[in-house]
Amino acid sequence: MYHMVAGSRSRGVAACSYSCLHKAELLLLVVLLFASSGFINAVVSTTNKHTTVDYCQIFNVTAQGEDNSTFSAGDVLRGRHLRTAFTHWSPFLVVDDNGVLVGGHDLELLDEIARRAGFTYSRDVIVKWENESTWDDALLRAAKQYDLMGQWWIDTSQRRTKGVVIGKHIVDISQIMVTRKETGNSKSLAQSLTTVLAPFSPMLWATILLLILASSLFMWFLERGINFIDFPSSHPWYLSMIHSAYLGFSSLTGAAYHSPQTGMGKLFAVGFSFVILITVGAYTANLANYLVAQSNAKAVYNGLDDVLRANKVCCVLEGSTIGLGEEYAKLQKFEVYDVTEMYTALMDGHCVAGVAGLAELQLMMARGEAGCELELVGQFMTRAGGGFATSMENCKPMLAAVLDTVYVTLEEEGFVQKLWSNYTKGSDACAAANSATSAATTGMGVADFGGVIILVAMFMAVTLIGGLFFRNKLWRVRSKVGHAREMVKYTSRLMTVSVPRRWSTLSKVTRLTPKASAHDATGRLSISSSSEGGAIQVQAFSTEQDEEARGVVNAAAWSDA
Template sequence: MINTTITGNKEISVRDALSGAQINVLLFHGKFFNYSEDTGIDPDHPGVNANILDYIADTANLTWRNSFAIWTAEERGNRSYTEFLQWSTDKYDVVIGEWTESTDRMNLGISFINPHFDGSLIMVRDVAPRESKVDIFNWLSPFSNQVWLVIVAIVIFSSFVNLFLEQIGKQRHEDLSFRKWLMENLYLSFLNITANYSYEPQTLGGRVFGVSFAFWAMLITAAYTANLASLLVTKTVPTLRVDDIQEAIDLNLKICVHATSYSETYMKENYPFSTPLLVLRANEEDMYDSLLNKECDILLAYKQSFETYKLRDDTNPDCTLAWEGRVVKTLNDGYSSKLDPAVKCTDLVNEVFNYYITEIIDNGFLDQQWRQHTQKVAT
């Protein structure tokens, strides 16, 4: 890596090449830069991008807070992100954001600073947790409703059959009225179905019937026990799982994509048959809203952004969003500037920023910023 630059006969280290300079930067007010028209940059939590710029400014002895501009989606208008990036790098020294390097953009004269943002494309799904509830009638599950009706009908019918057989055999209890004798037979018949045989027939016909009824009750009890045991065994309910983006396309799943961004270009160029399945949204918040509202089945997200959005109540209110499958495309994103040698000195700005981005990666400052950002979003 080049660590010096030459001005005339004087050798100047890259660290000090912009000492005393004021650079013009363009930032987007969003999850990594907290800005308000009323109060300006948030003094307590300025955001990851502001903290990185402050680190570079303090270490390189340059300024940026008096010469920055904010861009909005309205200002971008109908231009694609590539068109907007080409315009903005021509107007500003550095365009702060999560910009993906591509040959198309480089051919337009856009230069990219060392990446520090994991912009890998991943698939995100809204995976609702399984609901568990107590069913007080679960003991009826081993048999269908029709089977239960047949069983009850047979039990009632058997009580009359047993009563009839004993009656014609003149074995009726004289101390019991017919109504009480019938009720007792009903009671004994329902006990029999539990495999607790309770008939005490006195006639030959009653005993033959009793044996057959006992055998039937044994079969019903065995079947009930077997079905109940199978219900108690924990079963893994198969759920839809998508391993890669091609599988999602094969399943005709709707895919939410950031419109006019690199992700849309990537999908249309590498998976042209996916175009009818793409649900284009103007910004990331709209993408997450569409996923939660079931307007799409999968969201094509940027990994580092997803780590933020999954912790926010507005984009993941029920904590149901999950990264699914393999990485669609590994990307490392960062800031951009103009490829403009010896005209506007943007190559020098690019070189200095490259140096300090490498430094904050090596000394752990960047990791510290991401940890603090995650803690703030999660609270």
């Protein structure tokens, strides 16, 4: 019995031991399950760098321990350390070659917020993993692993739906287009050389030249056979027409002009001179307007529609969460990592325009020469903003609310605007430099005047070649003409001394038509020409001593004499 009892007791004890042990294990497991969240979080928070703080407990304890009348949301984070992640996003954040944050607008702003709120934060630089197709995936991962994303992220409904919390917008990321300025410096050599021709279209230039040519020929038609000053009868008809065209074109500059002798010719000359006046005035006014227009840089592409119609390439940010719309689905795109790469792509000609956020482009254009070479064009395509990001887990939206409170304070004090101005003042400096050199940019340069220089050089070359070609042929004629001129001066001097003063006006030899003659009333002074009009004979007689003094001058070319 005993043994049986004993045996039964032993089995009972054994059974009890097994049952009790099993219950104890279950109880311990339950206890561990209930305590695991707090215990594991407490342990991992000091060992695992990807685990964040439970802000529900922090804000609950803080709110209960403070009097409502003295509670300040800005003091909730005082003395705490936030695990913060950043990405290399130029120019808002600057990362050196070792991957260490060294500056940037967002970093300075967060530094001031941390100083005001009394917390510290880490500066971990993260990158997008290979299995993450978009930045949304990287943001969701980092927002759960870290307390805060230490730079702005674009606020979109898709990100909010996935559990990302975006705080108060600290930047304006409204999408707008940027393109290169079309300045006078960007003109080709051919455009620079033809600047003086730019005020008139090629068709208008051709019309003006034909009008002057037709008017010159019409003047020859009216004056031929009568006006021997412009059209000597000794000249063939074709030479007279060429000479008339010369006088017509020279009238543009006033170098030479027709001297009509007929009434109709004079009437036509009045109308023709009015045409010349209008032409010169219109050219001067249009040239001034053209130079002013060239000095004011204008973009060739004023919107994505222009880029699309021209079938050109547009730079866009890689993995951008803001689309351009279905209407631009056929737009050729060149993806870049950030706006710094976009600037390089624009200057290298990979794209003619780029689309990015307003704040991104403003910072990029404030650096170096970008602001002098680029300009924002068109209207905003989408409206968006960006702020510090976190997740909805562990009451992190309360963390975002505290940061927003401090940010609003900085905004009211003017710190935010001053900080932004410090980073964008480069564009103002570029504008000031442009104003200081406005006189140089509005004026014509040597290249712009190159067309005139080349034209003068061409005329010099043609006349030089022609002069050398006809030099030997005309040498003897010019020698005779030179000798004839000296004789005319000598004879004129004799006539001026010998004849009375009232005859002194006759001492100046003028042109004579063929077989023409002129003499004074006493016959003491006579001037006559040969039948060809190419030779003259001058005879002068002294009135005081009655001594005859004759001078005969034979000029081979009367027009030159």
